[in-house]
Amino acid sequence: MNNYNLNHLKELESEAIYIVREVVAQFENPVLLFSGGKDSIVCAHIAKKAFYPAKVPFPLMHVDTGHNFPETIEFRDKFVKEMGANLIVASVQEVIDQGLTVEEKGFNASRNGIQTVALLKGIEDNKFDAAMGGARRDEEKARAKERFFSHRDEFGQWDPKNQRAELWNIFNGMKHFGENFRVFPISNWTEMDVWQYILAEGIELPSLYFSHQRDCFIRDGVVMFASDVMERKPEEKVKEMTVRFRTIGDMTCTGAVCSEADDLAKIIEEVAATRTTERGTRSDDKRSEAAMEDRKKQGYF
């Protein structure tokens, strides 16, 4: 290899930095969607790098379902404070209380779908014209067709058949009044890339990602945390298990994996050997073959 070659992580990082800078240059009022999960943490890290030595010139917005793991919220607050960023919380509980949406009922009730209502309201209330997020194309088949700059109409909707062509490294963020964009700086990263990057950069993560003891029960073959926001059927017995989470979403839809991996090197080994996709533990994607496609059309990110 000659001197003028980047390894794949450096090239992906450079691409992501370029996208984040392009967003700040092309939009008036961008925001970074921050869930406290590893992908949004990587995006925030990229944003720091993009504007160093200046501060990140946009706020972070957390769509808070009210069903987050307490560890996530704790980590979020610490992270935002250290970064010196401004945090906006778009609350799902608030939109339910205001009667803008209703909660799902039954054993598999989840607030994942109605997050969209809070997300769109947060974007509208704050007049954001670009919302960056840590979605990746390798996560899910509808996302495999997503653009870096994803145009949304005034209702925040995605039209998969009418997406803008995206060529070379030239990004078209032109829009009409009231429309906005979703932007995905780490589109081209895989789960493995994210973990390798976290290791290479020494990025801190919520403790949920590392192996720990937790009270769990099993539903439809997925290990779920026995939290008080989830109703259990009589046959679903709680027991203490050694687990970690591969993705962090709501307590109601994020499954754990049985794992002894308690540091990054072990997690990478585990990810390399694993035979199921990351979102295989997400019950929100298992609802139908087009679950993600349908949610994105309604404005999900």
Next chain:
Amino acid sequence: MSGKSYLDMELLRFSTAGSADDGKSTLIGRMLYDSKSIFEDQYEALEASSKKKGEANVNLALLTDGLRSEREQGITIDVAYRYFATPKRKFIIADTPGHIQYTRNMVTGASTSNLSIILIDARKGIIEQTYRHTFIASLLGIPHVVFCINKMDLVDYSEEVFEKIKKETEAFISKLGIKDINFIPISALKGDNVVNKSENMDWYQGGTLLYLLENIHIGSDHNHVDCRFPVQYVIRPQTDEFHDYRGYAGRVAGGVFRPGDRVVALPSGFGSTIKSIDTMDGPIEDAFAPMSVTLTLEDEIDISRGDMIVRENNQPNVTQDVDIMVCWLNEKPLQVRGKYAIKHTSNDVRCIVKEVKYKVDINTLHRLEDDKVIKMNDIGRISIRTTKVLFTDEYKRNRNTGSLIIIDEATNETVGAGMIL
């Protein structure tokens, strides 16, 4: 793949073009399956939908169908991006539909690729779409092209068939100026020479497709000669610690920049010297494409987004009159004398289309001088005049400074892709 070797891994972006029945989806499915990049839950979903459709075997092609509307119609409409890795390289596949009405998708997929895979059905040999795919690969300046002669199992793995197609392809490709051309006889369905070496073709001495993808030299695909730094954003921290700091953020579009280099800012023409190349990990000694860095200069000169920092003795064309090959992406045809917005590097300008010189018949590569209406999926040569100067290089020399997009100012849609001549 193992997690240990990641610091030595390179990234290869490649595109595949093909139509419904030439086995493109099967080939991608085969590559993912044989390189163990398909996960169990994906495979189970595949099994279930194959069964639902009443197919006897697990259809690997279903793996690449993304959207519900595509699954229903059994076709690929849009570019889909797929990822896999081996211990040597990480791969990004731009999977594009190859039918003529999807030329714009092929162009999109090809625009970021180092390599293009073109499938030829061994039973049919070179057909119209082979010309089309090869032409698009050459037009988009893809440095490496691999012709996979597929379905060798259906021609008894015949060396003669392979050699005949190879000879015919070499004959027409010589005019197109593609740097690196390869031929591999494969069967995507049976797995011959995709990931594993075929036991049915002793006469073929070359490597498998995956071996080629892992080993092809991509180090010189970027331009490391002509220094080009389009300024993307100006960083001014305005803090006590960095009171007078003024950094020019951007992604190197060509050449190698080092502290101490004499540079010129365009369009002003003011000269200065590079003081430092900054990153959050500390200052660095050289910056080359495609690195995102921040440059600081010794002198305070007025530079903003859209300007370009270059070397004194190697400058791009500074011009308002640009000749381009355009691929049209929109249902509304190109309007001669029409006004459009242009994005070129970090520059935003407007333009007027002065003239259509000719259109290209992308199946025969003939120039059509009588039919000058450029409609969706057409490719033609046009002249434009821009409202402000652009800093350009020939697309062939530099894909970053030689490319632009054309935007309809009424709809804001990207309607044209331009390669500067």
